Amino acid sequence: MLPELGQFALILALLLAAVQCTLPIWGAWRGNPALIGVARPAVAGQAVFVVLAFGILTWAFLTQDFSVAYVAQNSNLSLPWYYRFPAVWGAHEGSLLLWILILNIWTVAVAAFSRHLPEALMARVLGVLGFISCGFLLFTILTSNPFLRHLPALPDGSDLNPILQDPGLIMHPPMLYTGYVGFSVAFAFAIAALLGGELDVAWVRWARPWTNVAWAFLTLGITLGSWWAYYVLGWGGWWFWDPVENASFMPWLVGTALIHSQAVTEKRGSFRAWTLLLSIFAFSLSLLGTFLVRSGVLTSVHAFASDPRRGIFILVFLGIVVGGSLLIYALRAPKVAGGKAFRLLSRETLLLVNNLMFVCAAAMVLLGTLYPIIGDMLGVGRISVGPPYFGFVFPLLMLPVVLLIPFGPFFRWAMADWGAAWRSLRPALILALAATIAAALVFPHAPLRALMGVAATFWVGAGIVAYALRRWREAPAGRRYTPEMLGMILAHFGLAVFLAGVLITGATSVERDLGFASNQTQQVGGLDFRFTGVARVKGPNYLADQGTIEVRDGDRLVTTLHPQKRQYSGQQMQSIAAIRGGVFRDIYVALGDPLGNDAWGVRIYVKPFVRWIWAGGLFMLFGGLTAAADRRFRAKRAEADAVAPAAVPAQVSA
Amino acid sequence: MSLGRLLPFIGFALIVALLVFGLRWNRTHDMNWVPSPLINKPAPEFTLPLLYDSTKSVSRKELLGKPWLLNVFGSWCVTCQDEHPVLMTYAKKFGVQLIGLNWKDDPDAAKRWLAQFGNPYDTILVDTDGKAGIDFGVYGAPETFLVDGQGVVRYKHIGNLTPESIARELDPAIARLRTERP
Numbered sequence: 001m002l003p004e005l006g007q008f009a010l011i012l013a014l015l016l017a018a019v020q021c022t023l024p025i026w027g028a029w030r031g032n033p034a035l036i037g038v039a040r041p042a043v044a045g046q047a048v049f050v051v052l053a054f055g056i057l058t059w060a061f062l063t064q065d066f067s068v069a070y071v072a073q074n075s076n077l078s079l080p081w082y083y084r085f086p087a088v089w090g091a092h093e094g095s096l097l098l099w100i101l102i103l104n105i106w107t108v109a110v111a112a113f114s115r116h117l118p119e120a121l122m123a124r125v126l127g128v129l130g131f132i133s134c135g136f137l138l139f140t141i142l143t144s145n146p147f148l149r150h151l152p153a154l155p156d157g158s159d160l161n162p163i164l165q166d167p168g169l170i171m172h173p174p175m176l177y178t179g180y181v182g183f184s185v186a187f188a189f190a191i192a193a194l195l196g197g198e199l200d201v202a203w204v205r206w207a208r209p210w211t212n213v214a215w216a217f218l219t220l221g222i223t224l225g226s227w228w229a230y231y232v233l234g235w236g237g238w239w240f241w242d243p244v245e246n247a248s249f250m251p252w253l254v255g256t257a258l259i260h261s262q263a264v265t266e267k268r269g270s271f272r273a274w275t276l277l278l279s280i281f282a283f284s285l286s287l288l289g290t291f292l293v294r295s296g297v298l299t300s301v302h303a304f305a306s307d308p309r310r311g312i313f314i315l316v317f318l319g320i321v322v323g324g325s326l327l328i329y330a331l332r333a334p335k336v337a338g339g340k341a342f343r344l345l346s347r348e349t350l351l352l353v354n355n356l357m358f359v360c361a362a363a364m365v366l367l368g369t370l371y372p373i374i375g376d377m378l379g380v381g382r383i384s385v386g387p388p389y390f391g392f393v394f395p396l397l398m399l400p401v402v403l404l405i406p407f408g409p410f411f412r413w414a415m416a417d418w419g420a421a422w423r424s425l426r427p428a429l430i431l432a433l434a435a436t437i438a439a440a441l442v443f444p445h446a447p448l449r450a451l452m453g454v455a456a457t458f459w460v461g462a463g464i465v466a467y468a469l470r471r472w473r474e475a476p477a478g479r480r481y482t483p484e485m486l487g488m489i490l491a492h493f494g495l496a497v498f499l500a501g502v503l504i505t506g507a508t509s510v511e512r513d514l515g516f517a518s519n520q521t522q523q524v525g526g527l528d529f530r531f532t533g534v535a536r537v538k539g540p541n542y543l544a545d546q547g548t549i550e551v552r553d554g555d556r557l558v559t560t561l562h563p564q565k566r567q568y569s570g571q572q573m574q575s576i577a578a579i580r581g582g583v584f585r586d587i588y589v590a591l592g593d594p595l596g597n598d599a600w601g602v603r604i605y606v607k608p609f610v611r612w613i614w615a616g617g618l619f620m621l622f623g624g625l626t627a628a629a630d631r632r633f634r635a636k637r638a639e640a641d642a643v644a645p646a647a648v649p650a651q652v653s654a
Numbered sequence: 655m656s657l658g659r660l661l662p663f664i665g666f667a668l669i670v671a672l673l674v675f676g677l678r679w680n681r682t683h684d685m686n687w688v689p690s691p692l693i694n695k696p697a698p699e700f701t702l703p704l705l706y707d708s709t710k711s712v713s714r715k716e717l718l719g720k721p722w723l724l725n726v727f728g729s730w731c732v733t734c735q736d737e738h739p740v741l742m743t744y745a746k747k748f749g750v751q752l753i754g755l756n757w758k759d760d761p762d763a764a765k766r767w768l769a770q771f772g773n774p775y776d777t778i779l780v781d782t783d784g785k786a787g788i789d790f791g792v793y794g795a796p797e798t799f800l801v802d803g804q805g806v807v808r809y810k811h812i813g814n815l816t817p818e819s820i821a822r823e824l825d826p827a828i829a830r831l832r833t834e835r836p
Contacts, residue, residue: 237763241730242732273659277662284666291673295673311677315670315677326662326663329663331659375793375794375813377675383794383795383796383813384730384731384732384734386728386732513769
């Protein structure tokens with residue numbers, strides 16, 4: 001009975017979404033307050049039914065109702081209760097429902113926190129969000145119904161894919177989707193502004209905090225995914241340029257460009273059309289990612305079971321949403337460049353370079369991801385360009401970003417003083433050079449890439465610290481750091497931390513596949529690894545071979561590690577690596593195959609600084625959230641106040 | 655409306671056309687055979703180390719006498735993962751030895767990849783810097799070359815091998831080699 005109610009709730013949600021995307025927009029066009037007033041109740045009603053449907057599916061997993069086909073396919077009796085929650089979004093149908101749930105949460109939040117904004121604009125914003133919701137609900141109901149019955153009920157289900165049975169997976173998809181879907185808000189604001197012809201910069205200020213929060217969550221989602229790939233997939237890497245990773249990375253790159261271009265448009269009025277376009281791009285790439293992942297047009301480790309109807313449906317929806325919005329853009333985007341004039345040496349120019357680099361990088365990733373299809377089309381066959389392509393082009397595009405980023409905060413709007421900026425940054429440059437030389441002297445065999453990592457980290461890190469110190473010295477107490485500025489400092493500092501992780505880990509990691517006899521000791525990366533044997537252990541829904549490996553540095557016992565090889569009840573195998581983490585070094589041990597006579601294959605990695613990669617992501621996350629909390633975004637202000645004094649440090653200090 | 659404002663829409667329309675093509679192609683087509691300048695020419699010279707014993711190497715000369723298949727793969731290559739089960743099934747049925755060319759890859763990553771998915775190859779050569787790949791005119795992975803006993807390239811397949819393409823093209827090409835032999 002309950003699953004049918006769930007399906008019923010989805011249909012009601014669809015009807016309300018249809019109301020939400022038509023009547024308010026119509027009302028805003030005709031100036032009819034009654035129709036405009038429909039928007040918020042429709043949002044609330046739709047959310048209630050979506051939450052109900054999601055709750056019912058979760059309940060089916062918790063009570064193990066194997067008469068629901070989706071539940072039977074993705075869980076079984078021995079699955080512990082805490083993994084029944086992520087099992088809800090462990091496959092296509094449920095993750096789509098999660099997508100819709102998160103879209104509804106965003107929409108409710110927008111509806112609730114925007115009471116001070118013009119009603120007509122909000123009617124359009126909520127209408128656009130309703131249209132997106134409408135499309136996804138229709139998609140779920142027509143092609144991917146999670147409540148489909150399998151009667152008679154199965155006595156037991158198959159298993160949740162064991163690589164998904166991990167605490168990281170409880171958080172990874174919801175965070176990623178929160179980011180992905182969150183760009184729909186900036187998108188809705190942009191479309192609403194285009195529809196209403198209100199192309200002043202007010203909409204940008206209202207859209208900014210939402211964009212920052214979405215970007216922060218996407219950063220967290222990607223960081224969690226990378227961390228999960230590192231310690232669950234057991235390949236020891238942290239990024240694979242897999243099509244699905246790329247699908248989440250492209251919106252991130254464009255989103256990064258967007259939050260910077262929004263800042264310019266809001267404060268200076270420049271780049272208006274460009275900000276509109278980026279708002280459309282960021283969400284379009286989220287939709288495109290959804291298409292790539294779920295249509296089966298590309299293959300990936302994240303494969304979702306694909307059904308040709310699904311691919312066609314999403315493609316049509318993608319065509320309507322993105323094609324339609326780009327047409328609206330072509331028709332209504334501001335014809336003349338607005339905003340205050342700026343010189344070549346100015347913060348605007350630097351942010352333009354930032355935008356250019358990030359958009360080019362996104363285009364590069366898109367090209368590489370679609371390459372197999374392009375190959376088909378040109379008749380040269382389906383070929384993948386992998387890390388050899390991305391790993392070469394991407395760093396080249398990011399090099400100017402790393403070199404120029406410290407200048408950003410020191411350059412003034414409109415007209416920068418090169419000499420002043422240079423004097424402020426000279427200590428950072430000297431520090432970066434000194435640190436690199438010191439590193440080269442202490443580690444004479446350090447590879448060039450690791451030294452470049454040291455240089456880049458100190459250049460970016462010291463550059464942003466120099467800026468923070470200058471604000472501390474020159475601005476009066478209490479007005480030193482606005483949340484927006486603090487967010488920028490945190491995120492840029494995060495980039496410095498991230499660069500240290502990427503470049504030093506990439507250059508100095510040691511990876512070995514070794515055969516160990518019982519009680520044999522071998523040396524890897526200056527550490528002694530002693531293998532003392534393998535024992536059988538039993539978990540809640542698996543049996544495992546558990547190895548024991550003692551790690552010594554000289555005579556000192558560093559740690560004892562217990563990597564496992566699990567056999568799940570669904571006959572699926574999963575290797576669980578044992579990791580001794582540290583700020584400066586990870587020791588990573590995974591159990592391979594038995595080699596006979598109690599000997600085992602063991603994979604050992606020693607990865608210096610690898611955690612800095614994810615630590616950098618966390619800094620960026622907190623940066624995004626902090627910036628979104630800026631008071632300026634909350635209060636309703638006249639347009640004249642848009643140029644906040646605190647945002648222009650040089651003026652304050654003058 | 656200026657043309658410049660329409661450019662994003664036009665770009666997007668091109669991408670959609672590409673994706674429509676991709677979807678249709680997936681359902682209707684199979685890998686198509688592409689003529690290569692190497693066909694019926696001697697395979698390029700090479701001497702490459704073995705994946706599982708880097709102290710040993712194999713050169714083109716040592717392979718003369720019997721036909722062999724060269725399959726270009728990399729652990730980073732997603733399409734290769736698609737092709738892999740097909741190779742696992744067909745490797746022993748080809749009737750000629752299957753040599754893997756581990757292209758632009760980290761040898762340890764390749765070993766892990768093979769440990770995880772299985773090793774269909776009789777011999778695996780390592781081409782980390784991709785130089786042999788350039789000599790063979792490799793576009794991307796996977797690609798497969800059929801070389802006869804005289805060291806002449808007889809057939810080339812770009813993209814993943816599928817049961818259909820093997821039945822339609824590769825198996826007949828191998829069979830032709832057999833009939834030529836006295």
